[in-house]
Amino acid sequence: MPPLEAALYVVATPIGNLADLGARARDVLAGADWLAVEDTRRTGQLLTSLGLSKRMRSLHEHNEAARVPELLGRLAAGESVALLSDAGTPLVSDPGYRLVSAAAAEGLPVIPVPGPCAAIAALSVAGLPTDSFYFAGFLPARAAARRRRLQALAGERATLVFYETARRIDASLAALADEFGGDRPAVLCRELSKRHETIYRGSLASLPALLAADPGGHRGEMTLVVGGAPAAAAAEAELRRVFGILAGELPPARAASLAARIAGGRRADAYRLAGLQDED
Numbered sequence: 001m002p003p004l005e006a007a008l009y010v011v012a013t014p015i016g017n018l019a020d021l022g023a024r025a026r027d028v029l030a031g032a033d034w035l036a037v038e039d040t041r042r043t044g045q046l047l048t049s050l051g052l053s054k055r056m057r058s059l060h061e062h063n064e065a066a067r068v069p070e071l072l073g074r075l076a077a078g079e080s081v082a083l084l085s086d087a088g089t090p091l092v093s094d095p096g097y098r099l100v101s102a103a104a105a106e107g108l109p110v111i112p113v114p115g116p117c118a119a120i121a122a123l124s125v126a127g128l129p130t131d132s133f134y135f136a137g138f139l140p141a142r143a144a145a146r147r148r149r150l151q152a153l154a155g156e157r158a159t160l161v162f163y164e165t166a167r168r169i170d171a172s173l174a175a176l177a178d179e180f181g182g183d184r185p186a187v188l189c190r191e192l193s194k195r196h197e198t199i200y201r202g203s204l205a206s207l208p209a210l211l212a213a214d215p216g217g218h219r220g221e222m223t224l225v226v227g228g229a230p231a232a233a234a235a236e237a238e239l240r241r242v243f244g245i246l247a248g249e250l251p252p253a254r255a256a257s258l259a260a261r262i263a264g265g266r267r268a269d270a271y272r273l274a275g276l277q278d279e280d
Helices: 023-031 040-050 064-076 097-105 118-126 143-153 169-180 207-213 231-247 252-263 267-273
Strands: 008-011 034-037 056-058 081-084 110-113 133-138 159-164 185-190 198-203 222-226
Touching (some): 008 023, 023 110, 034 040, 034 064, 097 110, 118 159, 118 222, 133 143, 143 169, 159 169, 169 207, 169 222, 198 207, 231 252
Parallel strands (some): 008 081, 008 110, 034 056, 034 081, 133 159
Antiparallel strands (some): 159 222, 185 198
């Protein structure tokens, strides 16, 4: 293959099945002067399977800021750098944003080498609307922060995509059902493209039982796709959000009245949220 252009290549790698690595990605990995990788051990395994030995620099959430100047210097000197995460497309809930942003700001070429992404793979098989979707990444580990995050998303009309660990999936499903309602349609994809790939279809309320019935249900990488809020639920969530802001500054009745005007909801519904009786 011809020598690579001096550029930062953002290379998607398999999320499980090594056969999903494209020919172009193989060529970039073979031709790059340096690989900036999330974990040198994980990428080393991939390189071994390809029969490659490459110079690597680790780039993860704890050292990315410190690594950026060095890698920019290599790019400016005419070297090529391939950016990889442990699996899937870099920057999608993975490090690399600072490097890509800095390279673009310096006018250095940044070239995507697209391929596997767990979020897109899950969306493609979920059977839920994909004309508009919201990638929410990992939910906070702490219960209070997770609840606040879900309250902010409760009125989102677009299909939602979450990543989650096997250890936290039960707590996240319970929190989602509490905040969104247990009847919200949901699809949980486990171990996508791997030997034990499993797709559970149902609702937020029914998924925990499906997981519990599967001996391997609490193992592996998980991607959760949740249907967007129905129009009525979205309207109430927005009314609740606005009322919550105003209630911290105004008397309940005044906050409820203004919330209804701002959110476009019924005043009676706002008064109900405030625990008041609408006298009109």
